[in-house]
Amino acid sequence: MSKTRLILLFLSFGFSVTSQTMEKAITYFDRYEYSMAYISFKEAGVNQMDSDELLKYIYSCYVIGDFEEVCRHAEKVASQEEFDSFFLWAFGQSFLATGQKQKAKENYLHYKELIEIDHDFVDLRLQTLAEINLWDMETFITNTNVFSNSTKGDVSGFRSAYGTIKYIEIGLDSAKSILPKAQIENAELLLLKPRIMSRESTKSMQITLPDSLILASVNSISFVPDSDNVFLSYSEPAHNNESNYAPHIYVGKFDATVNRISDIQKWEFSGLEDSSSCAHVSINSLGTRMVFSKKKRQSQHADIYISEKTGNSWGEPRPLNVVNTKWNEVFPIFQQDGSLCFSSNGRKGYGKLDVYTYSFESDQIKHLKAPINGPMDDFNYYEDSLLLGAEYTSNRFNGVGDDDIYRIIYDSVSTELIVVENVNVEKRSEFVNISQTLHFHFDEDEPIETVIIDTALVLLLKNDSGLKIHLDCHADERGSDLYNQELSESRGKNVRKQLMSLGIQEDKIEINALGESSPVIHCDDCDKKEHAGNRVVIFSIQKTDPKDAL
Numbered sequence: 181m182s183k184t185r186l187i188l189l190f191l192s193f194g195f196s197v198t199s200q201t202m203e204k205a206i207t208y209f210d211r212y213e214y215s216m217a218y219i220s221f222k223e224a225g226v227n228q229m230d231s232d233e234l235l236k237y238i239y240s241c242y243v244i245g246d247f248e249e250v251c252r253h254a255e256k257v258a259s260q261e262e263f264d265s266f267f268l269w270a271f272g273q274s275f276l277a278t279g280q281k282q283k284a285k286e287n288y289l290h291y292k293e294l295i296e297i298d299h300d301f302v303d304l305r306l307q308t309l310a311e312i313n314l315w316d317m318e319t320f321i322t323n324t325n326v327f328s329n330s331t332k333g334d335v336s337g338f339r340s341a342y343g344t345i346k347y348i349e350i351g352l353d354s355a356k357s358i359l360p361k362a363q364i365e366n367a368e369l370l371l372l373k374p375r376i377m378s379r380e381s382t383k384s385m386q387i388t389l390p391d392s393l394i395l396a397s398v399n400s401i402s403f404v405p406d407s408d409n410v411f412l413s414y415s416e417p418a419h420n421n422e423s424n425y426a427p428h429i430y431v432g433k434f435d436a437t438v439n440r441i442s443d444i445q446k447w448e449f450s451g452l453e454d455s456s457s458c459a460h461v462s463i464n465s466l467g468t469r470m471v472f473s474k475k476k477r478q479s480q481h482a483d484i485y486i487s488e489k490t491g492n493s494w495g496e497p498r499p500l501n502v503v504n505t506k507w508n509e510v511f512p513i514f515q516q517d518g519s520l521c522f523s524s525n526g527r528k529g530y531g532k533l534d535v536y537t538y539s540f541e542s543d544q545i546k547h548l549k550a551p552i553n554g555p556m557d558d559f560n561y562y563e564d565s566l567l568l569g570a571e572y573t574s575n576r577f578n579g580v581g582d583d584d585i586y587r588i589i590y591d592s593v594s595t596e597l598i599v600v601e602n603v604n605v606e607k608r609s610e611f612v613n614i615s616q617t618l619h620f621h622f623d624e625d626e627p628i629e630t631v632i633i634d635t636a637l638v639l640l641l642k643n644d645s646g647l648k649i650h651l652d653c654h655a656d657e658r659g660s661d662l663y664n665q666e667l668s669e670s671r672g673k674n675v676r677k678q679l680m681s682l683g684i685q686e687d688k689i690e691i692n693a694l695g696e697s698s699p700v701i702h703c704d705d706c707d708k709k710e711h712a713g714n715r716v717v718i719f720s721i722q723k724t725d726p727k728d729a730l
Contacts, residue, residue, distance in 0.1 A: 202233065209236050214243040215582065216365070226253075231260055235267070242270045245556045245577035250274035251283075265294040272305060273531055277555035281309050301507065301526075308528045315549050320569070321589040323551045324681040327674070328630070329580040332364055333372065336560045336571040336585045338462075338513060340403050342436050343378035345387075346585065347398065356395060356418060369418060371397040376439055383629070388440045395419075399427055400460045401441070403434060405467040410434040410441055413459045413472065426457040429472060449487065449497050457482075464514040470494060471512040471520060484509045484522055503538050503545060511559040523559040531555030535572065552588060568683060589683030618675060620715040622656075625670040627717065631678045641688050649689045651675055652718040656711040657696045665695035668717075675717045 205220030221229070221237040229237060238257060241249040254271045257263055268291035275284035285306065292302045326334070330348060337345030351359040351367025359367055377384040389396055393414070401412040411431050416424040428451040432444040451458035455477040463470045468489050474497070475482040483504040485497040503509055505526030510533070512522040518540065523533040527547065534553040537546045552558060554576055561572035569589040575582060618627040641647055653672035655664035672691035679689055701713040 202228070206233070206236065209240060214240040218244055218246070235263060238267070238270070242274065245277075245575065247274040247277040247555060247577070251278055251280065254283075254287075265291055268294070269302075273555065276305065276309065276312075277531060281312075285309055304526070304528055308530075311528065312530070317550050318548065318552055318588070319591050320551070321591045321683050321685075322680060323586060323588045325580060326571070326585040326587050327626075327678055327681060329584045330361065330364075331581045332367075332370060333583040334573070334581060334585045335372065335399075335583055336562060336573045337374070337401075338562045339516075339564050339566065340376075341405070342403065342434075343376045344384075345374060345376055345401065346384065347372045347374050349373075349582070352395070352418075371395065371417070372399055374398050374401050374412075377630075385439050388438075389414075390442060390444065393444070397427075400462070400472075402461045402463040402470070404463060405465060407467070408433050408435070411447065411461045411463065411470065412441065412444075413461050423452065423455070426451070427459040428452050429458045429461055448494075458485075460511050460513075462512050462514045464518055465516065466518075469514070470497075471500065471514070472497070473510040473512060474499075481506065481526075482508050482510050484512045502543060503536070508533070513560060513562050515563050516565060517563075521561045523557070529553060533557040533559055535559065535561045552586075587681050616719040618717045618719065619712060620671055620717075622658075622711070622715065623667075625667060625674055627671070627675055627678070631675065631682065631719065641684055646723055647688075647721060649679060649684060650720045650722045651689065651691050652698075652720075653691060653693045654698065654700055654714050654716050654718075655694075655696050656714040657699070657706065658711070659696075661695060661697075665693060665697075668695045669693035671717050675719065 201220055201224040205217050205224055208214075208217035208220055217236070218240040221233070221240060226234070226237065234253065235257065238250055238253050241247075250270060251274050254274070257267055258271075268287045272284045272287035272291060275281070275287060288302050288305050288309075292299055295302075328334070332351065333347075333349035335347040337347060339345075349364075349370045350373055351364035352369040352371065353359055353366065354368045356369070374387040375384040376387055387398075387401065389398070393416070395418045396414040396416050398412060398414040401410055403410050409431060410433070411429060413427045413429045415427040419425065429447045430444050430450065431447050432441040434441050446452055449458075451474065457475040458472055460473045461470065462472070470487045470489070471484055473482045474485045484500045486500045487494045487497040489495070503520070503522060503524075505524060507524070507526030509522055509524045509526065512520055514520055515537070520538045520540070521535060522538065523535055525533050527534070527536065527545075529547065530550065530553050532555065535548045535558050537548065538544070539546075547553070548561065552561065552570075552572060554574065556574060556576045558572060558574045558576075561570055563570045567587065567589065569587065571585055571587050573583050573585055575584070616631070618629050618631065620627055641649065651672045653668040653675075655668045655671075657664075659667070669691065672693055676686070676689045676691060680686055696714070699714045700716060700718075701710045703710045706714070
């Protein structure tokens, strides 16, 4: 074959691959799968795009939060004769997110000139531009993406009397069968499912509903204190009746022994009675107040409603007007101290949904600052005394999945959140030389169990220079010495990552990678159980300086 012909064949093949990748990107875009569309557009090559493809690529970038890439192509789009005015808004938001205030202002003002309504919504962004440099960041030790996040949605919940609640997305195929995690990208439908992890367990378990609700997507549950009653909100996107597509509120009975909700009935004010969407139910620790978000029929925006309990009955919900604006107020969650957290895009903020707190006692609303809030959606913030911090959810760029759970550990903790007195003296002896064993599947470096540590230990390690966490990391004998050495080190690093997400400083954690050289269980012809006993990381607290001994 001649050199010229070979080059032409290569170019033809390259064009064919590019064309197929572009078609795949547009298919993803038309299915609203913007993360996948974004990846395929980049593979096809920005320079190969026509004007319509470029706009779809920029829109995908904006939706997933790659604001730098949006800004990079803003001038090219602005030079086109015709394009949707929405892109001026997207450019304003993107320039704000990347700190280019003057360009943000220009695009906001141009957008305001072209639209006929919601000028005051644009004015909120202009007010943000004037004040954002004055906002201090929240002070914290760590702010991390929780290691267990999946490639789809993971949503933070709250710590209940039964255990910690969170929500994860599962995927269904075209036959409405649940897909394994490895195939979730091929899902035709995604459903949100609640999970619970008790303090005594290292694994979370799914909270199940009756078989008739196997295809329900549950966005919130909340337990009534001193009762087996539970309120929940869910939608049924695969239901034959369109009224079930939107979420509504129901009440049921919770059996903690099997983590199952049964006897589910629609609540009197479920939303079905007035064709509204109702979601994000939360009940305070006294069981006297319930809040939820509600979007009325044909409305574009949601408000937070509150119902108060008198005797055994819940009163008719009313809008909580002190927090509601003319835009969206959603994801209300009662905090441990009785205050309320919610998300809103109708106030001065960094971008889309920002988290705010409301005190019923002082009637004051506080805007949480970065890194909790940012230019994307931030919601479901819940302070947790056992964490010395909080967990929240965000869809910020470069996360693991579509929505990720983040954990922030504060560098100072109010006495309202937790009181740990004389921790260096009284608690030190309780933790020295304790140990925990974490197990691993064959040839894997992610621990099966989750590290569980007392909050007092977090403070103790922070303040006591004579203590460190020691990780002895092992592998079973199968595989080469070098491979097992590297595998045990990788296991130690993943355990260290978990510990750091809990607020432990990296320099307080020592990794001792032993490979197969120092087995926990000595055996000549090991069986499965013995191999499993050697695939471990042993976590212990040790004194590093004899002078610090008690």
